[in-house]
Amino acid sequence: MGGSGGARRIGAPERRARLALRHRLxxxxxxxxPxxxxxxxxALHGSDPATVYLALGARxxxxxxxxxxxxxxxxETRSLVRMHGMRHTVFVFPTDLTAVVHASTxxxxxxxxxxxxxxxxxxxxxxxxAWLKEVEESALAALALRGQATAAELAEDEPRLRERFVYAAGKSYEGVHTVSTRLLKVLGVEGKVVRGRPLGSWTSSQFRWAVTPEHPELDLAEAQSTLMSRWxxxxxxxxxxxxxxWTxxxxxxxxxxxxxxxxxxxxxxxxxxxxxxxxxxxxAPPTEPWAALLPALDPTAMGWQLRDxxxxxxxxxxxxxxxxxxxPTVWWNGQVVGAWAQRADGEIAWRVLVPGGVSREAETAIGVEAERLRGWVGATRVTPRFRTPVEKELAG
Incomplete structure (x- = not known):
């Protein structure tokens, strides 16, 4: 879209200032x-259910x-919705953005x-x-009557959801899939169903399903422009x-x-x-230095492809x-400086990874954030769905 000659220069320090303020860190x-x-x-990454809560708690x-x-x-209020979005990934969006995400991506x-x-x-x-369409319509009708339901509960109303078929026969990743598993995933991407309450606590990855709240059908270009400007x-x-x-x-x-x-x-x-x-x-940069402990898949850490x-x-x-x-990442003044993990006894363990370490002020601030995190997480134990080498080591 044209050359950059004469364009205003925005260096890394200003980008970090924008990140600190606009990402509420x-x-x-x-x-x-929330x-x-x-x-x-x-958008809040929702592939790991705990990420949504940890990302919100940090802010x-x-x-x-x-x-x-x-x-x-x-x-309850449904002001936030968990649904498929960009890059075929599950996110949590403000409800007023569901139509935009659906049409744009x-x-x-x-x-x-x-x-x-x-x-x-x-x-x-x-x-x-034709058979699949019939099963789909029956399942959606049953879901509308129930309000929320698991795949197993829906199969009580529509037994054909239990039917199985072999996927990728002869391949190394061959597997047997139920119609319900694949169909509900497709309906989720199509914006017809969304994830409802989990079967367990806020860290559970097993969800009930619900019919998507009604939303207008938007023009593709209009929806993409709206999402781009918001982001x-x-x-x-x-x-x-x-x-x-990102998109x-x-x-x-x-x-x-x-x-x-x-x-x-x-x-x-x-x-x-x-x-x-x-x-x-x-x-301008924030008036005070700041530290943050952000979870795995946090929208800030995963916000850009070029992250240097x-x-x-x-x-x-x-x-x-x-x-x-x-x-999970440890931040100091707009840069990732380390990692953290939760141990079995609830302690938040963290480690600075940058060469030469950080200042005493930074260590104190990071320690305060670790205690703040431990305080509200309480007795809940959180293990990231996608584990990294240093997180495994710190978790012990």
Missing amino acids: TGPARASS EEVADTLV LADAARTVPATERALY GLAVAARERTSLLKAMAKAGAPDA LRTCGPATEADLKW GWKVTDVRRALKAIGAREVSLDEGPGYVMADDIDPV WYLAPELRPHLFDYSGNVG
Whole structure:
């Protein structure tokens, strides 16, 4: 989208200042409710259910309210919704964004998912698309009557959900799938169902299902422009590579959305970047130094594809698993400086990984955050779904 000659320079220190304030990581910037955090961050990673709560707790002024306030937002007022979004990943979004996410990113993924399911069933000699459609409509009707239900409960109403078929026969990853497992996943991506209450505590990964709240069908380009502008206000500046990675869109979609919202080009260490047109002015750093303990898959740590400005490359082998999922991280003044884990007795163990360590002030502040985290998590034990080398070691 043009050259960067003459564009305003935004260096790493200013990017860290923006991150600190806009991601609500400094004390004065902390929020009063889960809805406020989600609205600011746009999306909270939900692949690991505990991440949602830990990410919110790190940003709430009253962290002790994290669990009850989040459960109320997710399962009572429904002001937050857990659903598939960018990159075919589960996120928690503000409810007013569900239509935007569905139109901008969900529909294209959904079409591929349904095609894949039908092909897999055909190869296995399973019933055809008409049969699957009939089962789908029956299951959705049953779910609407129940309000929320597990796959097993739905199969009581629609027994055909229990039917099995062999997936990827002859491959190393061959497996037997039930219709319910694959179909509910497709319906989730299509925006027809969302995850409801878990079967266990807030760390449980087994969920009931619920029919998606009604939302308008939006134009693709309009939805992409809306999502792009919302994300850039929190995470800008970002490179084209960052935007393509975070959204999962084609580069042509990214460029079209940037043009539609009138994004301004700026100069970054990585090359050209983009901000909203009214967000070009310099941003001053926080008035006080700050520390944070963020969970695995936190939306800040996973917010950009190009991360050198806040995460030194030499730390990556310690902090990421083999699939590129970040583990729990320790932050000091806008940079990742270490890792943390919860031990069996509830202690929050942490370690500084940067060469030369950090100042005594930083160590004290990190210790305060570790105690704050332990205080509100209480007796609950949290193990990341995607574990990293240093997290395993610290957990003992």
